[in-house]
Amino acid sequence: MGGFFDKVVELFSTPEYIDSLLHGFWLTIQISYFAILIGILLGTIIALIDTAKPSKWLVIPKFICRIYTTIIRGTPMALQLFIMFFIIFAIKGFPSIITAIIAFGLNSAAYTAEVIRGGILSVDIGQTEAGMALGLSRRTIFFKIVAPQAIKNIIPALGNEIITVIKETAIVSMVGMYDLNMAAKDIGSGQNMASYIVPMFVAALFYLVTIYLITFIVKQVEKSLRKSDLRAEE
Amino acid sequence: MENKNTDLKIKNLRKAFGKNKVLNGIDFELVEGERVVILGPSGSGKSTFLRCINWMEEPTSGEIYFDGVLLTEKNIRKMRRNMGMVFQHFNLINNLTVMENLTLAPVKLKLMKRDTAEKRAKELLRHIGLPNKANAYPASLSGGQKQRIAIIRAMMLSPEVLLFDEPTSALDPESIGDVLELIRELADRGMTIMIVTHEMSFAKEIATRIVFLDKGKIIEEGTPDEFFNHPKTPRVKEFLKKVL
Ligand SMILES: Nc1ncnc2c1ncn2[C@@H]1O[C@H](COP(=O)(O)OP(=O)(O)OP(=O)(O)O)[C@@H](O)[C@H]1O
Ligand SMILES: [Mg+2]
Numbered sequence: 001m002g003g004f005f006d007k008v009v010e011l012f013s014t015p016e017y018i019d020s021l022l023h024g025f026w027l028t029i030q031i032s033y034f035a036i037l038i039g040i041l042l043g044t045i046i047a048l049i050d051t052a053k054p055s056k057w058l059v060i061p062k063f064i065c066r067i068y069t070t071i072i073r074g075t076p077m078a079l080q081l082f083i084m085f086f087i088i089f090a091i092k093g094f095p096s097i098i099t100a101i102i103a104f105g106l107n108s109a110a111y112t113a114e115v116i117r118g119g120i121l122s123v124d125i126g127q128t129e130a131g132m133a134l135g136l137s138r139r140t141i142f143f144k145i146v147a148p149q150a151i152k153n154i155i156p157a158l159g160n161e162i163i164t165v166i167k168e169t170a171i172v173s174m175v176g177m178y179d180l181n182m183a184a185k186d187i188g189s190g191q192n193m194a195s196y197i198v199p200m201f202v203a204a205l206f207y208l209v210t211i212y213l214i215t216f217i218v219k220q221v222e223k224s225l226r227k228s229d230l231r232a233e234e
Numbered sequence: 235m236e237n238k239n240t241d242l243k244i245k246n247l248r249k250a251f252g253k254n255k256v257l258n259g260i261d262f263e264l265v266e267g268e269r270v271v272i273l274g275p276s277g278s279g280k281s282t283f284l285r286c287i288n289w290m291e292e293p294t295s296g297e298i299y300f301d302g303v304l305l306t307e308k309n310i311r312k313m314r315r316n317m318g319m320v321f322q323h324f325n326l327i328n329n330l331t332v333m334e335n336l337t338l339a340p341v342k343l344k345l346m347k348r349d350t351a352e353k354r355a356k357e358l359l360r361h362i363g364l365p366n367k368a369n370a371y372p373a374s375l376s377g378g379q380k381q382r383i384a385i386i387r388a389m390m391l392s393p394e395v396l397l398f399d400e401p402t403s404a405l406d407p408e409s410i411g412d413v414l415e416l417i418r419e420l421a422d423r424g425m426t427i428m429i430v431t432h433e434m435s436f437a438k439e440i441a442t443r444i445v446f447l448d449k450g451k452i453i454e455e456g457t458p459d460e461f462f463n464h465p466k467t468p469r470v471k472e473f474l475k476k477v478l
Contacts, residue, residue, distance in 0.1 A: 129290060130325035134339035134391065135314035144338065148329040227371075 007198040017187050017199070024183025025206050031100050031179065032166045038105025039165065040158075043112025050113065051120045065113070072110035078171050080107055085175045100172050108165050115161060119154035120146060152225045159218035163211050170207075180206055238266045239301070241395050241426055242287065247296035249279070249286055249450075256282045258450040260296070264395065269427040271437040271458075274447035275473065280430040283447065284397050287428070288317050301394070315343060318388025322400040324380040326372040332359070332383055333368040340390050351390070358386040362416060378409025382416050389420075396420065398429040434477055438462060446470050 011017050046065045052058055072080070084103040085096070123146050131141035173182035184203035188196035242264035249257040256279045264270060272280050285291045287298060289310040298305045300313050327335050336355035340346040346354065359365050362382045372380055381401060388396060398417065402410040414436050421427060421440050431437055437444065437458070444461040446454040446469075454461065454470050462478075465471045 124325075124328075126321060126323055126325040127327060129321065130327055132290060133288060133314060133319035133321075133325075134387070135311055135343055136339060137311065137342075140342050144342075145327050145329070 004198065007193060007195055010193060011187065011198050011202060017192070020178075020183045020187055021180070021199075021202065021206070024178055024180040024186075024203075027097065027172075027178060028166070028169050028180040029210075031097065031104060031169045031172065032162075034101040035104030035108055035169070036162050036165055038101065039108025039112045039161070042105065042109035044116055046109060046113035047116035047120060050117050069110040069113055072107055073114075077104075077107055077168055078174065081171060081175060096175070096177055100169070100175075100177060104165055104169060107168075108161060111161050111164075112158065115157040116150070116154055118157070119150040119152075122153045123149045152222075155218060155222050155225065159214065162214055162218075166211060166214075167207065240265050241301060243299040243302075244287070245297040245299075247283075247286060247298065248294045249282055249291060250294045256450050257286065257293075260450070260452055262445070262452065264426065264428065266394070266426055267424055267442075269421055269425075269440055269442045270429070270445055271441040271443075272428065272430045272445050272447060273437065273473070278447040279450040280447055281399050282450075284319075284399050284428065284430060287397060288314050288319055290319070315339070315345070315391045316394045318391060318393035318396045320381070320384055320388055320396065320398045320401050322403050324372075324377070324384045324404075326375075326380050326384055326387070328372050331369050331371055332364075332375075335372070335383065336387050336390050339387075343391070345391065354390065355386075358389065359383075362386060376409060377405045378412045381405065381409070381413045385413070385416055385420075395426045395428065398427065398431070400430050400432065402431065402433060432477075446473070 046069065049058060049061045049065050052062075054062070081100070081103045084099050089099040089102070127145050127149065128141055131145050136144075169179060170181035172179050173185065176182075178186070180203050184199040185196070187193055187199040193199065240263055242262070244260055244262040247257055247260040247262075248255070260283060272283065274280050282291055286293045289305060289307075292307070300316065303309065303313065305313055326332075327338070330338060333352065333355055336358070337346075337348065337351040340351045340354075341348050356365065356368065359368055364379060364383065367375065367379065367383070372383075375383070385396075385401075401417065402413050405413060410433070414433065417427070417429070418440060427440075429437075429440075439458075441458045443455060444458055445452055446461070448469055454465065454467050461470070462474065465474055
């Protein structure tokens, strides 16, 4: 166990190692952040099209959305990443971080769309009907009635999706990108510490702390959204 | 009859859900001040009939005139403010307080300024004995309280007609009395009402006319006395034997 402790000291007292870890961590964060952003934006659009009242204008968009989510959810993320890297964005000099963000963003959008769709559909139809009976517009009904209630159901599942994306980005090391996972491998390799165990544990700790923080934030948001479920005092 | 307006005129209304023909040619007129109780067996299309009137369900064919205006997909939203609807399950908006439930529509539809709407809402809440519930959320209210608030929410828009679909069916016996009392009061003040209910004694008491639906058709209508004491069709006789 003394060896383990020595390695910990070695890692934390070598500025290059710390630097590599932080670099890797930063890339992980960047890819995750923008992928999640794209996922939420595109996912919301898909969910809105999917749950919109059927009309002749929406037949094709609805069909496209269905196909899209089916394909994305029916194939492995790693394969989607490879296709993006080696086929679609196999352009010389194209920044790999952008390719990765697009790949994870498009993937996350399909899952996020399902989360949002589920959230919208879980709102009792009677809520919409109350708004209709009062003569409110579809817009007002959506923004004032349906969306605020849907969000309560969406937040916990969206939190899970965010966590999944952060962890899944670790596969970018398979296409040679220097993320947190890759940094750990690099530091542990023969030319460096020649031992994987400590850098791997430290990288795991980075992921764990990040995800713990996100879980905490999601719980707080959930709590503050739940105020209308609590019994208000007279 | 004196010079009263016809609020509603329905011609050959039909509604089908896929192959299921629910309304099969309904002709109907509602005159200002009338209180029509709709009776009929389960599945006869009572709810669907009410819901077609404000286009909660789009009619398959037929015409509905409200105040002489033919209802269409285009004008229905504007017309809905003239016909309040009260649902079996209250449908108060869960994420809004009682006050917000009451003021949302009049303010959004620009029928009232916010402070006027709030003042009116407070008056109505006081009137139904719930002045201290303005800031409560629906989840903290009893069924009877919710339904009475749903009724005054509809009244906030000063509609010409109120449509009630089994307003007391989801309530405990004690709350039923409170809700019926409020509807009775609206009736006394001359409100035009259409109501689907299973409360036969209330139907007798409140109705100016009873309409009986069977398989999506009006097969008998008349005053409560005619309907309950001198039913004409065997179908109604059989129905009354069961419910009375
Ligand atoms: N949205 C809908 N989609 C498909 N079928 C429907 C829908 N609404 C009603 N129906 C069908 O229409 C028929 C009549 O229903 P409706 O609710 O109008 O009857 P009702 O007279 O109100 O019955 P009850 O006394 O049980 O409330 C039923 O067969 C029902 O299954
Ligand atoms: Mg019904």
